[in-house]
Amino acid sequence: MKKSLALSALLIFCLLGGASAQAQSVDNSGISFRNQALGGAISDDFDLIYDPIELRFVNGVNVFTNLSNLSNNNELFMDDYSNNELFLGLSAENPWFNNVWSSVLFKFRDYRTPGYVSFDRGEDLSASGYGYLEGEYSGYLDSNLDGLLDTYNTYSYMEEDYTEEKNYDFILNNSAEISGLVVGLRFAKGHNEESETWANGYGEYEDEEEEYWNWGQSTYSWTERNHLLDEGLDTAFTSQSGDFDNLYERSYTSLSASAMDPDFWGSYELRGDLHFTSYLETDNSMGVYSRTDEDYNTEHDAYLTNDYLDYSQNEVGEYDGSELGFAISLRKTFDQQAERKNDGFWKVGMGGSLGSYDYLDHQDVTRTAVGERFDGFGQDNSDYLMDENLIQSESNDGTADTKGFYLGGLLNIPANEEVYFGIGAYFNKMSQTGDLANLGNMSYTTIRTVYEDSFTEEDDASDYVSVTTDAKVADHTLEYFSTSMFIPVGLEWKFTKSNKWAMRFGANFNAVRYTWNDLYQITSKDTAVTETVYGDGVVEVATGENEYISTTNQREFSETTVEYCYGLGYQPNENLQVDLLTIFDDTNDRPSDEIWTTGYLRRLRLSFSLKF
Numbered sequence: 001m002k003k004s005l006a007l008s009a010l011l012i013f014c015l016l017g018g019a020s021a022q023a024q025s026v027d028n029s030g031i032s033f034r035n036q037a038l039g040g041a042i043s044d045d046f047d048l049i050y051d052p053i054e055l056r057f058v059n060g061v062n063v064f065t066n067l068s069n070l071s072n073n074n075e076l077f078m079d080d081y082s083n084n085e086l087f088l089g090l091s092a093e094n095p096w097f098n099n100v101w102s103s104v105l106f107k108f109r110d111y112r113t114p115g116y117v118s119f120d121r122g123e124d125l126s127a128s129g130y131g132y133l134e135g136e137y138s139g140y141l142d143s144n145l146d147g148l149l150d151t152y153n154t155y156s157y158m159e160e161d162y163t164e165e166k167n168y169d170f171i172l173n174n175s176a177e178i179s180g181l182v183v184g185l186r187f188a189k190g191h192n193e194e195s196e197t198w199a200n201g202y203g204e205y206e207d208e209e210e211e212y213w214n215w216g217q218s219t220y221s222w223t224e225r226n227h228l229l230d231e232g233l234d235t236a237f238t239s240q241s242g243d244f245d246n247l248y249e250r251s252y253t254s255l256s257a258s259a260m261d262p263d264f265w266g267s268y269e270l271r272g273d274l275h276f277t278s279y280l281e282t283d284n285s286m287g288v289y290s291r292t293d294e295d296y297n298t299e300h301d302a303y304l305t306n307d308y309l310d311y312s313q314n315e316v317g318e319y320d321g322s323e324l325g326f327a328i329s330l331r332k333t334f335d336q337q338a339e340r341k342n343d344g345f346w347k348v349g350m351g352g353s354l355g356s357y358d359y360l361d362h363q364d365v366t367r368t369a370v371g372e373r374f375d376g377f378g379q380d381n382s383d384y385l386m387d388e389n390l391i392q393s394e395s396n397d398g399t400a401d402t403k404g405f406y407l408g409g410l411l412n413i414p415a416n417e418e419v420y421f422g423i424g425a426y427f428n429k430m431s432q433t434g435d436l437a438n439l440g441n442m443s444y445t446t447i448r449t450v451y452e453d454s455f456t457e458e459d460d461a462s463d464y465v466s467v468t469t470d471a472k473v474a475d476h477t478l479e480y481f482s483t484s485m486f487i488p489v490g491l492e493w494k495f496t497k498s499n500k501w502a503m504r505f506g507a508n509f510n511a512v513r514y515t516w517n518d519l520y521q522i523t524s525k526d527t528a529v530t531e532t533v534y535g536d537g538v539v540e541v542a543t544g545e546n547e548y549i550s551t552t553n554q555r556e557f558s559e560t561t562v563e564y565c566y567g568l569g570y571q572p573n574e575n576l577q578v579d580l581l582t583i584f585d586d587t588n589d590r591p592s593d594e595i596w597t598t599g600y601l602r603r604l605r606l607s608f609s610l611k612f
Contacts, residue, residue: 032046032607033567033607034569034579036565037565038422038488038505038565040488040506040508041422041488041508045058046062046064046089050103052174052183052186052256053184053271055174056101056182056184058340059339060612062091062103063090063609063610063612064088064090064610065088065089067608068087069605069607069608070087084111085107086107086108086109087107101174101175101176102174102175103173105169106168107169108167109165109166110166113164114130114162115130115161116128117130117159132158132159132161133157133160134156136157137155137156138153153226154227155225156222158220158222160218161198162196162197163197164194165194166191167193171186172188180263181261182260183260184256184257184258186254188254188256189253189254190252191251191252192250194248195247196246197219197244198217198219198246200285201287201315203313212242212289217242219242219244219245222240223238224239236295237292238292239291240289241289243289245285246285248284250280250282252279253277254278256274257273257275258274259271267332267334268330268332270329272328274324275327278322280318281318282319283316283317284315286314288310291307292308311367312365312367313363314363314364315363317360318361320357320358320359322355322356323354323355325351327351328349329347330347331345332345333345343414345411346409347409349407349408350405350408355401359398359434360395361395361396361397362395362396363394363395364391364393366390366391368390369386369388370388372386396476398476400478403430403432404429404431406426409425410422419493422491423489424486424487426485427485428485430481431482433478434479464532465532466532468528468529468530469528472522472524473522474523475521476520478516478517478518479515479516480516481515482514482515483512484512486510487509489506489507492504493505500570504567504568506564506566510560510563511558511559512559513556514556516553516555517554518552518554518555519551520550530542530544576609576611577609577611579609580605580607
């Protein structure tokens with residue numbers, strides 16, 4: 001009676017909440033080579049030890065290391081090709097608590113990849129490399145050919161291009177028998193961080209044709225200087241730099257609680273799951289550009305041209321959300337084997353999820369430019385000073401709600417000691433709706449000051465200060481709907497008299513349909529106003545046209561695919577299991593007719609798992 005009440009209480013909580021379907025794999029736990037080779041229709045120990053209920057039925061002590069090759073199935077053991085990640089997994093009956101089984105998984109990666117960098121100044125200075133490159137050229141010249149060195153020229157350059165990735169995942173899973181029930185609790189936490197030192201967009205702002213950087217531009221700086229030795233001054237100085245930094249981070253924490261009644265109705269098992277996940281995702285992008293140009297005229301002892309420009313573009317995105325869900329299932333075991341992963345059974349289940357997310361996307365653009373022109377004569381209005389400042393910002397913030405539903409079933413049949421067959425069917429439906437307060441505060445502030453004559457500096461009609469402002473606000477609604485169906489099929493054939501070898505074939509059919517609705521509605525827009533104040537006191541106000549565009553956009557996409565997979569398994573003894581995945585794959589520049597050569601063997605995807 002107690003166990004029935006406990007299970008009923010859990011199922012009530014499940015129906016009131018939302019959780020990931022138990023048929024889906026555990027976050028970041030990976031999928032075994034056996035499961036992948038059989039199309040996802042038949043599981044292995046690695047798939048079960050991170051399930052809060054199935055862990056109870058996994059025998060012995062299971063050890064998974066980097067030799068297991070389960071963190072990324074594209075790793076090539078014999079070719080020394082890896083994703084450079086520490087991978088450790090362990091499952092066993094808990095030595096400190098009776099009737100408790102525990103498993104733990106840990107993944108860690110810290111990887112820095114240098115990009116290709118180079119610069120070319122002809123014969124004077126050229127170099128190339130990876131990651132970080134710096135160079136400098138210096139030369140003394142006789143500019144007037146009088147036999148004396150009178151000019152000193154220098155040129156320097158720096159470029160930096162790195163991509164860094166740091167991540168970890170930790171999963172602790174526990175399963176126990178309490179009052180005839182099997183209960184489980186799984187905790188998972190992880191963090192992923194990626195950073196880049198190159199531009200992931202273009203540096204430009206509205207009403208300006210000049211681009212300050214292109215997509216993919218690495219962080220760089222260069223200077224060029226022409227120096228007169230006798231006068232001790234620079235006749236020309238030019239410098240330019242671009243500093244780029246992109247940082248993406250995602251953290252998650254999840255908690256899953258499960259309960260199963262193994263004797264719910266004869267040999268039927270009833271199971272319920274409750275799952276909660278929260279995560280925070282940030283995506284920051286920064287670009288800063290600076291430029292300086294100076295030209296000096298020795299005849300007039302003054303700089304004829306001075307140009308200074310500073311431009312920055314920053315974008316910050318933040319997504320903070322959580323999801324709650326449920327899953328219930330009914331299982332019937334009709335052919336019990338020595339290990340639960342080989343049982344003959346059928347299972348049907350359903351589940352749903354509810355989630356909500358807050359997000360913010362904000363972009364700032366600033367531009368400061370100073371220009372001076374002076375010919376030393378003060379004629380033809382050729383002398384002036386220009387000072388310009390621009391501020392542009394746009395932000396989107398709001399909330400999104402998600403809903404999900406799934407229905408599925410799985411059938412595993414051990415036909416005899418040599419043949420095992422599995423087939424399943426899953427239907428998923430999900431929707432997401434987001435309402436954004438699109439605070440598109442497109443505010444422009446431009447200040448420009450012009451002087452006719454740098455000698456008199458008198459204010460007149462040719463001198464002015466101009467300020468332009470503009471702003472708009474809009475509502476932005478995004479809707480996303482998806483429907484998918486997944487049908488996996490797998491066949492495992494054990495051969496040789498000892499049945500230690502197993503050939504595996506799998507196929508999965510997947511049908512998906514997506515719909516996006518994007519509604520952008522301007523709710524208010526301030527008319528662009530430009531106010532100009534001239535040096536003689538005249539004020540001019542110019543009003544732009546108050547035009548704007550609201551749009552409704554819909555996209556639909558549907559696709560059906562069939563994927564075939566295969567593999568080979570070998571269990572020489574009760575302590576070691578060896579698995580190969582897609583052993584005849586012709587990818588990685590390997591032709592399909594190149595079999596049993598050194599290159600073919602080096603590219604085999606192998607997994608070694610231990611059990612004690």
